[in-house]
Amino acid sequence: MARAAIRQQKIDATEERLSGLSLPESGAWGQEAREAALERLRSMGLPHRRDEYWKFTDPGTLTRAEAPPAALLDADEAAVFDDVDAVRVVFVDGVFDPDASSDLTMEGIEIVRLSDAMASDIHWARDLYGVLEARSHENVPRPLAAFNTAFATDGIVIRVTATPSKPVQVKYLRKSERSDAILHHCVKVETGASLTLLESGPAAARFSKGLEVDVADGAQMHLVKTQGRDHERRAVTATFARLGTESVFKAFCLTVNGVLTRNEVVVDLTGDDAVAHVAGACLGDGADFHHDDTVFITHDAQRCESRQVFKKVLRNGATGVFQGKILVKPGAQKTDGYQISQSLLLDEASQFLAKPELEIYADDVACSHGSTSGAIDRDALYYLRARGVPEGIAQDLLTLAFVAEALEEIENEAYAEALRERLAQWLERRRERKQA
């Protein structure tokens, strides 16, 4: 098909999808931001499998009007960070639940619901909402992120002015098999301040989430999230971070199950000596499991460090995707960039698709990247079994060992340990199910 015809088809499909939608009611600046995002979306068009950034992941079920239903998981287990002393923000099927949430006031932090922020003149939120998302298209079109900015129905905006005594936990519960939720959060970490944000839960049958984080000079942001293990859920998330001088941004995501997950992380290192670590681990089981990590890190300042560490364990025909890029702009000297993506393929039906990219316009930098796919180590398996460890347990021990390197990227050891324990429980339950 000719390019022009493809383009027209895309525009038509986008207009058709948008025709049934109207922008959520918002206050003055909210309305403007949404309209601007809608314009960006219109000019890019909704993504298609033919697009370079979607060739490994079919966005069809993410863009269509109706969210495919997803059965609720009947799991009798507490949410992963429930025993952490935190300020809790709870969303049920994408709607803020004030009763289930805790008191949102805490020293050094302001937490405001998105609709309230849009209705008032909260300038720091106005200066962030949709702004980092809009900037991100400079390199790669991210139409679903623009869609999210335009149509988000709820969310929170957080401003951190000191180091609060507790982390903030955002818990996404799901009670409907057909929920189609669009949330957008903004976080502004002011100079020298620090925030830990914990996220967990399946959120919705189809979940679109945008998160924009502005980390000012000398500030720190730690993001640790798990995506619910409901098998049939779908999620597309985009995290945008802008880092000031000597700031730190560390993000980790654990995914177990979900038929479709696309997690995009876009980081701009705009101040000298900033540090960005982005890591993730996923465990996928079944031919309908598809998990995609797409990361784009831009070095636009000197002596910044970035790390990407991704581990995927895939079995029974599961698919894992990693698209990771490091862009070093002219003048970003002494850049230290590192990227590794690895998969453990537990059978021949599973597949891992990786596209590591480096694009460097400065001459005094150290950048490295690697990607591997491998089966379970037969010798290690035999060694464990020869000591009496049954094959299933041995395989799970080796699986946990494989993802351990990604979990080590989490700075707070207590959260890392909580995730390790949760993973071990998941694996154990899976083993028991299989035996039963």
Added chain:
Amino acid sequence: MLNIKGLEVKLEEEDKQILKGVDLEVEAGSVHAIMGPNGSGKSTLSYVLSGRDGYEVTAGTAMLEGADLLDMDPEERAAAGLFLAFQYPVEIPGVGNMTFLRTAVNAQRVARGQEEMSSADFLKLVRAKAKELQIEPDMLKRSVNVGFSGGEKKRNEILQMAVLEPKMCILDETDSGLDVDAMRLVSDGVNALRDAGRGFLVITHYQRLLDHIVPDVVHIMSDGRIVKSGGPELALEVEKNGYADILNEVA
């Protein structure tokens, strides 16, 4: 204890016969040694007994206390009381030595219908055994065999043996890569386990290990068979004259 009759084994991948009819009986309370030149099938025997894949048993039997070893998975053999100290212990990055040992101990106990050992009891047991083998607490915290020296790996094997308390221990060239001091430590560890209810099969190239772990019976293996058996003096004969004389004699 261990009873092997007419064991014939070939490689699964290629049509190559490695063991050509091995007969061997190790009684409880005794130490048997197998010596033999490279390629005679000594290590293959240890792998086949412990259940490594890649081998096909074409004839014969191997029984442990009357139970058919060849019919069991590797973990079942271990739970039944078989232990192989590896010639090349495997490095497992990301799996802590303590986690590994505790999982092994408890898996074996569960398989035998016993209760799992409490963390406190387990810790006490491992610390005591580790001390005897001069294994630093730091080694227990590290990933299994990762960054261990050759001697540390072998000591770690003996530690596992001491903690798991198997009935039948096979040591596959445990002396390789050991200096004199490490050899003494490892041998002391093995000797401490010698017991009326336990059998040992020590596979080695060299007589020097047998100075420390004194065997009751020495077997010479060549071309997939045991060609001669005798007392400890047989090992000294090998040391003095090499294998050629013995092999010529039985040929």
